[in-house]
């Protein structure tokens with residue numbers, strides 16, 4: 001596979017292959033732009049996805065293209081950077097080759113930034129039937145699914161049938177679960193009430209399930225309690241200390257043996273690093289991440305680095321690794337760029353240290369929680385801070401303008417505008433009209 005632009009081909013610079021153009025990979029590419037390296041970015045998608053706003057695409061607040069940015073737009077002005085769309089299938093660390101579905105790619109330095117995938121903890125049945133939120137295509141599936149459910153509920157023969165279509169179960173009380181549950185509650189209050197007037201809006205139920213005794217487990221106690229208070233105030237049914245053990249597309253089963261009918265279960269209960277065949281010696285199976293040293297270098301391999309969600313670095317205060325969030329991925333990437341440049345200049349690498357910039361989650365209009373060290377903020381100020389940080393973190397001015405315009409319209413009109421079923425979601429287990437009507 002041709003690796004760099006023609007004008008860089010003869011130059012004696014090291015070939016740096018970056019797998020994954022998420023927060024970490026893109027930051028590496030930007031940092032090495034114009035430096036004496038030949039950089040090749042590989043990604044199975046042709047765009048960067050801003051995952052923190054996926055739930056707004058899923059709930060029809062933002063269009064998909066407002067949170068995605070094409071890699072080619074990013075790398076076009078970068079003379080020493082090229083992009084190839086392909087799926088990486090493995091790495092040969094001895095031959096220094098990356099295996100992809102489109103051929104082999106040699107490297108001098110390899111940077112793995114493959115991020116994470118939804119973790120179903122081995123429960124294949126749930127994995128087959130549940131919805132998940134890690135990519136734009138999945139967000140669009142969720143959008144179609146809830147709109148299709150609203151439409152289908154109108155055809156149900158009785159109240160029980162309607163309730164089944166309108167019973168949404170979100171599993172996982174982390175930021176994604178909290179944000180999804182809050183957004184669904186707002187849809188019930190606005191869209192369902194105004195535009196599906198034949199349906200009683202209180203027949204729509206939103207459950208938020210977590211196996212812990214509180215929501216937002218990584219946040220402070222007061223923020224976690226505030227998020228629960230907000231959600232319950234919006235009519236979300238929060239069920240703690242409960243574990244979902246099975247789901248067949250129709251019935252949710254809990255560890256207590258309790259069962260609940262639901263047409264839609266969204267699984268947001270965990271993630272696991274995307275590992276590549278060939279680098280098993282650095283895997284930490286329990287964590288599903290690669291063990292790296294303080295330079296982000298994989299233990300047991302030379303010139304191979306891992307960043308972001310897929311990297312497990314032990315640092316004082318972060319004995320179980322850094323949180324799998326965008327700031328950790330970005331900071332590690334920026335530091336690695338500095339280290340690679342130090343190394344190229346013959347200087348030793350310096351150990352990375354994570355700067356925790358706090359945590360934030362939004363629950364709905366004017367409702368958010370922010371932890372900044374010992375300071376906790378909630379309400380309007382936190383909500384505005386959440387919007388500002390997310391807006392400024394988006395890649396590309398066009399995306400920022402689009403998101404700003406989308407939010408302005410949504411918050412002024414009280415409408416989730418993009419309620420389009422463009423590509424219908426085809427579920428595996430379909431509830432027949434008869435089932436919807438007669439069973440609960």
Ligand SMILES: Cc1cc2nc3c(=O)[nH]c(=O)nc-3n(C[C@H](O)[C@H](O)[C@H](O)COP(=O)(O)OP(=O)(O)OC[C@H]3O[C@@H](n4cnc5c(N)ncnc54)[C@H](O)[C@@H]3O)c2cc1C
Pocket residue numbers: 019020021022023024025042043044045047048049051052053054055086087088089113114115116133134175176274307308309310324325326327329360
């Ligand atoms: C719904 C959701 C909400 C979130 N909200 C927040 C938030 O509010 N704040 C926050 O800080 N963090 C949030 N996160 C977490 C944050 O998005 C991740 O921590 C961050 O994306 C990790 O960056 P990364 O570069 O390691 O991986 P990613 O950004 O996931 O990028 C990985 C890239 O690798 C590519 N890739 C993977 N496997 C292959 C392969 N085999 N071949 C080729 N390419 C491959 C993918 O296509 C992708 O582009 C959220 C995540 C989700 C899913």
